Amino acid sequence: MNYQERVRQLFEQSGFIFSDKELQSIDFADFGLGNIEEEGLNLIVYINNDRYCAKEMVLLPYQTCPEHLHPTIGERLGKQETFRCRWGKVYLYVEGNNQKETIRSTIPKKNEQFYTVYTEIELLPGQQYTIDPDTKHWFQAAATGAVISEFSSPSDDASDIFTNPSIQRVIQ
Numbered sequence: 001m002n003y004q005e006r007v008r009q010l011f012e013q014s015g016f017i018f019s020d021k022e023l024q025s026i027d028f029a030d031f032g033l034g035n036i037e038e039e040g041l042n043l044i045v046y047i048n049n050d051r052y053c054a055k056e057m058v059l060l061p062y063q064t065c066p067e068h069l070h071p072t073i074g075e076r077l078g079k080q081e082t083f084r085c086r087w088g089k090v091y092l093y094v095e096g097n098n099q100k101e102t103i104r105s106t107i108p109k110k111n112e113q114f115y116t117v118y119t120e121i122e123l124l125p126g127q128q129y130t131i132d133p134d135t136k137h138w139f140q141a142a143a144t145g146a147v148i149s150e151f152s153s154p155s156d157d158a159s160d161i162f163t164n165p166s167i168q169r170v171i172q
Contacts, residue, residue, distance in 0.1 A: 004026070011026070011044070027043040029043065039111065040063055043058075044056045052154065054150070055152075056086075056148070056149055056150075061143050061144060064141075067093075070161075077153070078159075079152050080153050082151045084123075089122065090123045092131075093119060094121065099118060100118050105140040114162075
């Protein structure tokens, strides 16, 4: 089974009902790194306008969304987002006092130097966490993979600041 089929299968396995149009519009983001199986994110965007944004995200087993933040630009606050785990398990990492040695995820070796925040939040189905604007964060699915709902202020991917300077927001 190819990559896109595995992602669609996880979306369907979550128990949510998706239209054919939604499943055909999945954004397979590899961030220009060329290792989407390890560092990538798969999204269905329900709505993104000047007031709010709602998305479903899938991470395959141990797949990682690289470290980034949503910056404040001028008078416009950076994106505030709430992640709610719907299926599987996801580890979310934010700024804080934890040390790299205490985390349960495996940082992608190829880009390990670009993961710098380690305060771990484990999210199981039904649990959620809100990330404030201008907060560095990254997240990784556990062995089962994960389906995560995101509810946020407007999303402006072009403004995201990634710790890894090689990252580009690329859609496959």
